[in-house]
Amino acid sequence: MPRPTLASATTWITAAATHHPDDLIDHLMLCLGISRRRTRRLLGQLVDAHWLVEEGSKRRPHYRPGPMRQVVRRYALAGLAEDCPWAQDFAPFFDLRPNVARLAQHAFTELLNNAIDHSGGSGVTVSMRQTGLHLQMLVSDDGCGLFQRIEQAWQIDDPRLAMLELGKGKLTTQPARHLGQGLFYVARAADVFDLHANRHGFQRRPGHSGWADVRPIERQGTSIYLAIALDTPRTLDQVLRSHADDGYGFDHTEVSLRLLTGPSTWLESRAQARRVTARLSAFRRAHLDFSGIDEIGPAFADELFRVYASAHPQVQLVPEAAAPRVAAMIASVQ
Template sequence: MSHPLIEDRSAQCALMTRLVFDHLTNWITAAASEHSLDLAAHIEERTGASRRSAQAALKRLVDAGWLTRSGTARRAVFTPGALRQVARSYTLHGLQEDLPWQRDFAPHFALPRHVERMVQHGFTELMNNAADHSGGTSVTVSLRQTPTHVQLLVSDDGIGVFDKICAAFSLEDPQHAMLELSKGRLTSAPDAHTGRGLFFSSQLADVFDIHANNTAYQRRAWETSGWKKGRALPRQGSSIYMAIALNTTRTLDGVMNAWSRAGDGIDFDQTRVQLRLLTSDGKALDSRAAARRVGSRLTTFKRAEIDFEGVTDVGHGFTDELFRVFAKANPQVELVAVNATPRIEALVKSAKAA
């Protein structure tokens, strides 16, 4: 039987080895691109490791799929493998979001062209949001490619997106902030932004998560339910994660076209409002105040689908306020009820006819 102290030291060594390996994967992709002929020497110089340790690390990285080795036994050539990752931190003051993409990230990944275009859009939009809206001082970005997906994580140390929206629009609940965010065209700086960035980034992704202010919401492209609450990460600022399948048929133009009535992606003039963001399972939407929250900012669109999925009970006041009062005051906005139960459809029809 081994001694507990020996077991403890062995566990510490194993943990240290794992942590070193995890650290290597944050920068080995870029290093392999820039030092393909002298990668072992570069690892030695960068980490202070011995030649033997560097060679062992390279073998492990090749075996794990992070590197590809070619050349000869005496003259090895290393290039990025099927697994790739770049992680960098930036000061937000004066940040030009296109430069990190062009300089530090794009050259080191091998993505299908249409996927790369979507990742570029999400990357620059989320970086710009952090720079212009977070109120923070720094942002950390990680981009990882696997054989099946590309994954982007952008984290800042600012106020947090939900608190920012609540403060800018006099909202009291992060749930109401998420409702507004889900409509699109939401910005706290209308003179400089159109409110497209976060909305379209979420629509491009197969998986999209927002963590801020001890609140989390997630969207899965294959689920018809849209946005739903997630498990929050206790951290300062905002963390936004998006993942896109490499074999997706989705394109940036296709996503933008879907939210344009003309189908050309020029105008962002139609939206969908998920009513389940206003309530929890089994609870009714019964108030005119809730209906006014739904109608908030819909005058910036020409068409709005009011999505009742997950909502089984609404009151007369809610449907009257939205489908009669709001509709008559704003005839230029077409309101369309979708995924409604027969009873809710009848209430909507009654309100429109009143």
Template sequence: MTRLAIDQLTLWITAAANEHSLDLPAYVEERTGASHRATLAALRRLVDAQWLTRSGTTRRPVFGPGALRQVARSYTLHGLMEDVVWQRDFAPHFLLPRHVARMVQHGFTELVNNAIDHSGGTSVTVSLRQTPTHAQLLVSDDGCGVFDKICDTYELTDARHAMLELSKGRLTTQPQAHTGRGLFFSSQLADVFDIHANGRAFQRRAWEGNAWKDGKGLPRQGSSIYMAMALESTRTLEQVLEQWSVDGSGIAFDQTRVMLNLVVGAGQMLDSRAQARRVAARLPQFKRAEVDFAGVTDVGHAFADELFRVFARAHQDVELVPLNMTPRIAALVQAARNA
């Protein structure tokens, strides 16, 4: 008897159970070419593992999706419409709390649209999985890689600096068509958010605030973006939008936070005016910018002066709010403001 690979079946069995609840064994046999006996054995294993439910009678079983659900599909990017893919291929097969479904839909459509409009690739693979506790989304394209794309567009030389700009928000490589909200807000919705591109990776964990940290990159060409959120999350799309709006309405995106640990690597110092100008890049797009010193133990006089005196006086309509400073850094910042 040929033993069907369960890990391959789980990529499409959820949709199959919804669409072929009364004839699932026959559908699996036709799709895989497996024998009737092998198919029934595989379906029993999927029921036991909670990928499927089974009701009805022995002779007339009725199958349905279980507590574990997954749909994984690959698409050609040319002519792809992210809303159609979501509504047709994914949304009908998941049972998520309403507010979580709204956040998953937002992340799904934004990340797939990024692959369509920005990757320069030919294909994208999308996987959405539901467990008893989480929803997990992975979008992978075969394009140029998000960090390389940003570096080329903004004349940057380091993936870390590309991530710095992404973390500020309102960053886009096509300003005539996009506002730079999609990837930023998707990251804020998730409990876990990872960005992989061409061997580099950065990750964000919601319980660690807004911090972005180095991750272990995947050895593949293109971008892979993973987001996961708890089904019991109290977060909502509206609340996230409101957090980045100065007036709390969630309409304008006019507040940001700059994570200084993305300017230099571990053990390096923020010591130059060039680094300060890199931090200040695009901040005039915002009304309020929190400058987060978490993980930074010291800075130089030139850095503090350039950011908190030179830039601050040239852009008095931008409120700079330093956070998580050591006593020495706080003294340097205050000295620069008083100069």
């Protein structure tokens, strides 16, 4: 067996210390096939790095998980039920406030269910880590990739346009079984949310401007990373009510317009405006995020704020973070 390292030990020491608080040294000697001296040295490193807390005496040490905690598990997707891994393999080993634990369970089960139902892969790896400030989660499947799946179902072959639609919510490749709002609310339950698939990466952070490009993870399938602040006052109930006019209805959405822009691409055409308004009739209100956009063309503004607005009076279009020239162009066509 390879010599255990501090990095490799962090993936399993939390569970080991929980299950073997009084005989952890003997347990690791047996499992790792290493001497007592090497085992004590490894445990000392884990204590120094805050992965373990050592109590008791030198002769009879007692170990418990420290403020740094982590569990990493891989599952076959066939026959997997997403609630069991959370309840059995993850929840017992973390020390979380009730509102954070509820947010984490919601995110965990939604992301794992997406891998089961949508990825078309054979396996999924789940990693959850607790640091001094955040709970971090990474769910990676080995399927075809989210943007390829959207292309197959919706004929959208540009990942940025796919992200535009996915970011609106109510987009699903299995409408008979899903509402298409899982990722929408999981992204809003987190303080950082990264989505990686098919050599593209996008990130959403509260207080920042919509969805932004990030360097993608180069691997097969879909990988989703999120982080939740351990001291967040946010509750799952608040998240689920955040886009409802009343109760839990999904009544209003957000559209990150800079997904339609690029180094040499501005918001100029009516075709771009029609991409913005696609499927907006499913909502009562759409918040249009103009963050990072200094100006727009008259055709884009006219198609969006006069033509579409006149044809769909039941949908309220709310421009947000509009720069002065953007606001002036919108006003000129209304």
